[in-house]
Amino acid sequence: MSKETFIKEIAPYAQKIQKEFNILPSVVIAKACLESGYGTSLLANQGKNIFGTKGDFKGESVIIQTIEYVNDVPVQVWNKFRKYPSWEESLRDLANLYVKGTSWNRSLYTSVIGEKDYKKALKAIIDAGYASDPKYTEKLVNLVYHIVKKGDSISALAKAYGSTQVQIQKWNDLVDFNLIKVNQRLRVK
Template sequence: MVRKILVLITAITLIGCNTSKPVIVTSKKAQAKTAAINSAKKTKSRNLTSTRSTTSTSAKKNPRVNNSEVIVSTSRTIVTNDIIKLYVYQYKNIAMANMKQYGIPASIILAQGILESGAGKGDLAKNSNNHFGIKCHAGWTGESVNHDDDSAQECFRKYSNPSESFKDHAVFLTGRSRYAKLFEYSKGDYKAWAHGLRAAGYATDPKYPDKLISYIERYNLHQYDSKVIDVNYVLNEDQLVEELQLESKNLGNSLASYTVQKGDTLYSISKKFELKVEDLKQKNNLSDNTLSIGQKLIVN
């Protein structure tokens, strides 16, 4: 009898111990499902990492990505790399000719043109062919326009075409004593010229020299100084290919442009060329709906 009681107490004790522990039921199906979920998470993580890596590598390997930037001088202008390159291609020969005649580095001329005119897309450049932000100053007898700059509605020079602006820029620098020190610098020393312009008072922006130097180095503008200084200088193969591509693109743009006539509106022009108004504004970097008679618009 005592033995039976001991057996019964032992059994009760064992049952109590077992019920205090959690019961885990594991089947092969549950294990497979858990493994599949973990595998999927790992694969997704690897794919995400791979995608980020590929995107980063792709951006590094593709220097032709046409990024845009904001140029702030006499107006705020948004331009792309291609627009700046086309501007350089269009005016490089004028810049080199002025370098030969007046002694101003072609790289400085082009960099100032890019910055002051928004690569030809700024208000002064489009409306008055003023590519260098030159104000009227005493003695100016030509046409003029009023434009907000350091002060409201300041007087700026107006030209019949961009070539006149480039020539007047050269005459402006060579004809004023405060810029005389610039011509003591080497024609190949664009950094000295950039800092010299700021020191002589051409611009009030303390970052003006850095901006000019940045354009010169990013777009290899000093190559045009070399072409003038060294008569035997020849563009390398990559530069020649790029210039041919720019020439082709420039011709394409010139064939697909429209000159604004009296009575034209963005809406009427967009209908004429089967474009959306917003697309037309984007192609021409227009911030509003204002048009000027004689203004050229890209419509391709």
């Protein structure tokens, strides 16, 4: 599955999440892309789990080897992960975690809800202890952008990422749609 295909498949669900839970779609999509390898990971394929959510979902789970970071050192471990019937359920479950928090801290992710700045939302997720990877925030921020390749156009990028040309122009302070350069980093979501 291509990156663009994966994003197109989950974008409508991420937009529903925004309407229902007030969570930025760019944050949810970036997390799904990073954690599932754009839907190609073993966990995404076997369990429709695109966020690496541990435990079980309605009694269903898969056991997969993964990497956890202990004192910034990667360690391979076997973990039990939730198995979902669809990617939409995986997205919805993540949104519920942000809204309801954890059993030990119901307000753990409250600063993610309603946040309009994706960098602040991502920082809130990291600050809450969501991931053990010390470069997690940096990896996510880089996924919210598109690196321009030869042949790219603003209209094609808008279509591919579910944005509009005007949004991409505004987010990137572009004077002219036709003045983009190869290797330029553009915010597209």
